[in-house]
Amino acid sequence: MEKTDLPTAEERQAYWRKNLSWLGGLLAVWFVVSYGCGVLLADKLDEFRIPGTGFKLGFWFAQQGSIYVFLILIAIYVKVMNKLDRELLHGGKD
């Protein structure tokens, strides 16, 4: 059932706060995988290898892993925001 009345000011603020905290979390992961694993900690991680492959871990993050994580991050955000949108507009019910 669609709500006929519009969301209240509090509901709108709550929506925006939830959005911001998801953004913070996802961007923290984004930073850690790319700038962390791929750049700042890469030399440390290079001491390890992905078992059964020729990939040093830091090298793999910089040239492969970070890109896969980027994709996952966007996918999560798409899901989360669709859910938040629904909650805001239909009171959590479809």
Added chain:
Amino acid sequence: MDVQTWTWLLVGLTFALYIGVAIWSRAGSTGEFYVAGGGVPSIANGMATAADWMSAASFISMAGIISFAGRDGSVYLMGWTGGYVLLALLLAPYLRRFGKFTVPDFIGDRYYSGWARFVAVLCAIFVSFTYVAGQMRGVGIVFSRMLFGDMETVLGMTPINAGVVIGMLVVLFYAVLGGMKGITYTQVTQYCVLIFAFMVPAIFLSIQMAGNPIPQLGFGGGNEAGYLLDQLDGLSQELGFAAYTEGQKTTTDVFFITAALMCGTAGLPHVIVRFYTVKKASAARTSAFWALLFIAILYTTAPAISVFARTNLLKTVENASYEEVPEWFSKWENVGLIAFDDKNGDGLIQYTGPNAAEMGLPENELTIDRDIMVLANPEISELPDWVIALVAAGGLAAALSTAAGLLLVISTSFAHDLVKKTLNPSITEKGELLVARIAAGVAVVIAGYFGVNPPGFVAQVVAFAFGLAASSFFPAIILGIFSKRTTMQGAISGMVAGLIFTASYIVWFKFISPETNTVDHWLFGISPEGIGTLGMVLNFVVTIVVSRFTPAPPPEIRDLVDRVRLPRAAFGEEDGGPVAH
């Protein structure tokens, strides 16, 4: 059939396809011309964005650059994909919800100032022109090397210029006729062509060298002689090069370059405008996901190709007799992609790196253009003729799709932002559409001129495009959405400060004093490629500080920001059209 016939056949077929698609999807209104009527499905828009984004540089040069730079090439891989996370999370959905047509539209309205809009228009046009010149050149290079290989002149021009002119005519036809709508569906077609052309040789190579059909896994695999990456590290060091998997750039520089490329990507007008073409904000998020997925297919394959190609090359040429080199060697020698200078006169090819002298190795005798890694790869690995031809069609698809997207930004900026919004607001829709088409036509001719007479610094100015986008648009848009307190004065002074700082740093080290362009002279050890990040930080700081000391934005602007942040239905409005204010 020989390679030449295959190439003409595939290029001819794909060109006919692009023109057919353009006629089928031509634009009838300004809305269709600028943003395809705002009704493109997210998956199609994702594909078009991927083709728009991946240029001749991504297709032809990137694998080669990584091949020579090894570990340091990572900055491009992370930089040019990580920006999509920023786009999907921080920019695209909000800008879509704002509606309208362009980035300057948002800047102008959000900062309630014609000046802010004007600064944004200038940036958009400058960034797009620097970019498009390189694309037209790319078209010329593919034509001259793959199609006119054995001809002295074509239609009275040098082969490379004839290629530029043919490319211009094709783009002119479908960009002017089809506008954004035509371009979007042509780009979808072009994505399919370019990704097929990129993946086929990569899969062949991966099977040949690592026995694994998935290149992303293949380059971590190996054969009886050990892991490929270990072999390549060893081979490189033996020949006096640095180990492939170890970086030469400083960590600071890698950090700053990656950040400049990421934020620059998120601030490039021709990428942002693609998200105006979908139905609503949620579709913009989904579309960003599809775009990155389609881009990631190429971007995760490129480093694999780099490893395969580099290994192959080192093994093929090292100490080979010049008399007995394979046929491809002389073919690419003729078009100037590879040059051999037998310095010690022994008739053998010595290919050695920068550490050769101290290791007692002979002087290097081979000069290799990085583009060869993709263009000649299929021949070096003895793949079938049709695969070789496919690479030409793919390179052209990549260059044309990017060129068309950029030309549209230029024509939109001119017709919509300058003529309609600034000079002559009373212009009719028909008149505006005509101006947009003429502007697209003029822009093609200018881009073609730069393709024929490239300013010696095309490659250099790419750093410019990203640095400028990162230091101008990116902070202005982010703060415009996430901080209601940001004022007109703050945004304008921030953009100007970021721009001037970044531009002067790059101009100084690239053009005025290139001999001092070394790590000792750089500010905090940051190269001109990475300085856009610092310019961006400066922009953020200036904008925030100036905003604090200037009067708060008027209430209608705060209301506008609220409406951009939340789904439109929360205000009882229809999703889709521009925000009313």
